[in-house]
Amino acid sequence: MPRTAPLAIDEEVAEALHEGRPVVALESSVIPHGLPYPANLALAHDIDSAVRASGAVPARVGVLGGRILVGMTKEHLERFAADPEMPKVSTRDLGIALAGGGAGATTVSSSLVAADLAGIRVFSVAGIGGVHRDAPLTFDISADLVQFTRSRTAVVCAGAKSMLHPQWTVEWLETAGVPVIGYRCDDFPAYFSVSSGVRNPHRLDDLGQIASAALAHWDTGTETSVLVTHPITAADGIPSEDVEAALADATALAARDGITGPAITPYLLKAIARATEGRTAAANRSVLLSTTALAGEFAVRLAEETARREAAAV
Numbered sequence: 001m002p003r004t005a006p007l008a009i010d011e012e013v014a015e016a017l018h019e020g021r022p023v024v025a026l027e028s029s030v031i032p033h034g035l036p037y038p039a040n041l042a043l044a045h046d047i048d049s050a051v052r053a054s055g056a057v058p059a060r061v062g063v064l065g066g067r068i069l070v071g072m073t074k075e076h077l078e079r080f081a082a083d084p085e086m087p088k089v090s091t092r093d094l095g096i097a098l099a100g101g102g103a104g105a106t107t108v109s110s111s112l113v114a115a116d117l118a119g120i121r122v123f124s125v126a127g128i129g130g131v132h133r134d135a136p137l138t139f140d141i142s143a144d145l146v147q148f149t150r151s152r153t154a155v156v157c158a159g160a161k162s163m164l165h166p167q168w169t170v171e172w173l174e175t176a177g178v179p180v181i182g183y184r185c186d187d188f189p190a191y192f193s194v195s196s197g198v199r200n201p202h203r204l205d206d207l208g209q210i211a212s213a214a215l216a217h218w219d220t221g222t223e224t225s226v227l228v229t230h231p232i233t234a235a236d237g238i239p240s241e242d243v244e245a246a247l248a249d250a251t252a253l254a255a256r257d258g259i260t261g262p263a264i265t266p267y268l269l270k271a272i273a274r275a276t277e278g279r280t281a282a283a284n285r286s287v288l289l290s291t292t293a294l295a296g297e298f299a300v301r302l303a304e305e306t307a308r309r310e311a312a313a314v
C-alpha cells in the first residue's frame with residue numbers, strides 16, 4: 001500500500017477544496033522566526049483576514065504531533081507564535097520532524113509539499129528563498145527553488161528576499177523551467193523594495209490571463225510551479241540603497257558570529273530590521289498583507305478559470 005504523509009486538513013479548508021473554492025496555502029517560518037510575540041500573532045491573523053477579504057480560505061502549513069497541519073486554528077497559531085525556538089523545517093527536515101512528533105515551522109519548500117498533497121494550487125509568501133549572494137563559495141541555494149521544480153502550484157510573491165541575489169535567482173528559475181510572471185510590473189521585485197533591478201521574464205496585467213497561462217503551463221505535463229510577482233506599494237517600499245547599507249553591516253556581523261545555513265535568513269532579516277529602526281518592520285507588514293491579498297484574488301480567478309474549463313470539457 002502506498003503511504004502518504006499524514007495531513008491534518010482544517011475543516012474549513014477541506015470543505016473549500018471539496019467544493020472547488022479558492023484556497024491559499026501559506027508557510028509558517030515567518031511566525032516564530034519573523035517577529036517577536038505577540039506582534040507575530042496579530043500579523044498572522046491580519047494575513048488570514050487579507051486572504052479572506054479577497055474571497056479565499058487561508059491554509060497555513062506547519063508540523064505538529066506527527067502530522068502536517070494544512071490550515072491552523074487560533075490555538076495552533078498561538079502555539080507557533082509563542083515559540084521562537086521552534087525548529088525551521090525545510091523539505092530535507094520534513095520526515096524527521098514528522099517522525100519526531102514535535103512541532104516545526106515550515107519554510108516555503110516544505111509548505112509547498114503539503115499544498116501539493118492537499119491539492120492546493122495557490123501559495124503565497126512575501127519573499128521566496130533563492131540563490132544567496134555567497135552561493136559561489138557556500139553553495140547556499142534555498143530548497144525553495146528546488147521545490148518549485150516539483151510542485152504544480154502558483155506562487156504569488158513580491159520577489160525574493162532582499163538579501164539574496166536576484167539575477168542568479170531568476171537565472172536559476174529559467175534553467176529549471178519555472179515561469180516568472182510580473183503582474184502589472186516589469187521588474188522582479190525585491191521584497192522590501194519595489195525593484196531588484198532585474199526584469200521579470202514575462203509580464204501580464206490581468207489575473208485571468210495569468211490563471212490561463214498557469215493552467216496551460218501545467219497542461220504541458222510539467223511538474224514546475226508558476227511564480228507570480230507583484231511588488232510592495234511604492235509608498236511603503238524602502239529604497240534598495242538603504243536596504244543594501246543595512247545588509248552590508250548585517251552580513252559582516254553574521255560572518256563574525258559564524259552564522260550559516262538555515263539560520264542565515266532569519267538572522268539577516270532581524271539585523272536589517274534593527275538597523276533600519278523598524279522601517280523594514282512596517283514594509284514587512286505592508287508587503288505581507290498586499291501579497292497575500294493578491295494571492296487570494298488570484299486563487300479566485302484560478303478557481304473560476306478551472307471551473308470554466310471543466311464546464312467546457314463536458
Ligand code: PSU
Nearest residue numbers: 029030033034107108129142262265266
Ligand atoms: N521568514 C523568516 N525566517 C525564515 C523564513 C522566512 O523570518 O526562515 C523562511 C521562508 O520560509 C523561506 C526560507 O522559505 O526562509 C528560506 O530560507 P533558506 O534560504 O534557508 O532556504
Ligand code: MN
Nearest residue numbers: 140142261262
Ligand atoms: Mn540555505
